[in-house]
Amino acid sequence: MEATRRSFLIGAALGLGTALSRPRSGRAQQPGLGRDRLVLLGTKGGPRVTSYAPTPSANLIVYRNVPYVIDAGYGVTFKLVEAGLPLPEIRYVFITHHHSDHNLELGPLVYNAAAARKQGSPSGCLKISESRPADSLPRTAPATPTRTRN
Template structure:
């Protein structure tokens, strides 16, 4: 099992549009484990298209409970179960994740009970353990370690950057956050920093297409980071690679990879990757 990061969904926000990317989800393969980071709409299909069998689902981490990060949590696990999943899956998420999972089970109770009785499937609820986490060490298993840092994503209080270390590699996921200087220390000398990013000149586009006018703009500016902010964190942290993800806007043809690179390369001296769905980065 090679060490790799695959971006499954790279747009910021829950809306999807024709020809555009999916909301946030990623697959990290490290230290012999497959870790799904966030479960936005499209994660199940995205995983299958990497060549992974959903029966191999192992660990899931949710950074926060905005829908573009958690909407397909239950459907992913259920789809894996209908594919033949028969071993335990552990979900690590912020406070409230257990309620999301139990609510999903309640909503699909008829289907789940029918398939257990009619198709001989194992009890789905008993296969899944949800562990709610806060700042600090989330998981230690052999040389694999996952640590969480609370970031600044108002009005969401329980939103966490994640640092995953194993096999001599470190990958940090910013989650959704306004510019947050402590993230530079958290990501110090990481091999990869996956950081959310906005283009200032793209805000008019996203507000115009989504609606909500000035209120949406206020949220975006208060709760998210511009690409230049992400570059500053990456430069201060001394990371090897900056991967721009959760892109806003991600589905406007007026903004290309060149716009993103122009925003970050004057600030960050390392390698820059502009996220796109299905992109795999070897570690």
């Protein structure tokens, strides 16, 4: 396999993102506060789990102090706690598609977030969204009609 500039940049970005997403020196930051960021919680492909690390797909986006969970692969609840996110802060979960490596722990995540809210934590609703098939999305522009000769 030949190394290209593109593959180098992709590898560097993934490595840097992984390194920056882990809590430093045992002191977890609270994703609900502070800067906008992406935390890679799990990046392993496929449904088969052989160990706790690496874990299947799960990401956390913090934008304007609001945490968004993208996918709920196996281990997402523990990974969110390790990243310093209080489970009651979770308000939005987006599932990209329905494969087990993306949604296997959705039920436990919802349960644990709700249980944490009942223990004197903030109240609120957990909103779960899923992707839509491409043919159900609105078109951005109408197709240009073409003329044919008879």
